[in-house]
Amino acid sequence: MRSAVYPGSFDPVTFGHLDIIERASKHFDRVIVCVMVNYKKNYLFSSEERCAMIRESVAHLENVEVDVSSSLLVDYAKLKGAQVILKGLRTVQDFEFELQMALTNKKLDNDVETFFMVTNNQYSYLSSSVVRELMEFDGDVSDFIPPHVEKAIRIKYGKDARE
Template sequence: MATIAVYPGSFDPVTNGHLDIISRGANVFEKVIVAVLHNRSKQPLFSIEERVALLRETTKHIENVEVDFFDGLLINYVKNKQATTIIKGLRAISDFEYELQMASINRKLDEKVETFFMMSNNQYSYLSSSIVKELAKYEAPIEDLVPPSVEKAIRNKFK
């Protein structure tokens, strides 16, 4: 049986930290589906279509990565994709507390689905999409935080 993992997130925008988790996840699982969440409680900078396109562009070199999007409960999406694992990247203890709660409820909804926690690379432990957007808004340097195509897209949004 193929091991399929889903790495969910808003990816608004995708950062080098996200790409690190995607790349490392692709080394562990036969297939990684990067699933962009349509989060109705947030006002994203990029549309779902733009986020999917940026992710496809920045992950095209990783053969076993697929990019998709979803709306609704993550566990339903995971089951629909016949995945067995959810990948979650952790930067700090505060991430763990929230993600443990989510993993527990997902486990209650479907005990066959495991959550795989990956610690962020130390060089990305401070990095978030929110920080990138805030820096870009004030024209601060972001080239070390996101891939070039993402930097260009962000700069265009703030022109």
């Protein structure tokens, strides 16, 4: 069984993330979306909230599961029996950072490969931080995140939770 781990903070999950997950689900027997916890970061949503939003977003994909981890990514992949770490790339800057991480992970565990998936053009500018910044100024985020995520982020920012 070919398994891939797609790690990220997903704070919040965006249509860009979901596009990567959907496409990956067609190429792997199992895709584990792993909400990574870095205790040095301040997140808008708890790891449980992020997992719940992702689960609702991918409920139609039978071979996708959602989990959370604060461990070293290669250790997590090995624990889950995953052969691949999947990373989405939007820009050259993403590539430079992710290449460094991939080489480090390869040094730590030669059995785990990193696959890069280029983001869909329509999401190449999109990030969770862009969504959060737009929401701070009450911008329209409906083209960037699913409705249930928009409702949750509006509540977090004390905006009206539009139905």
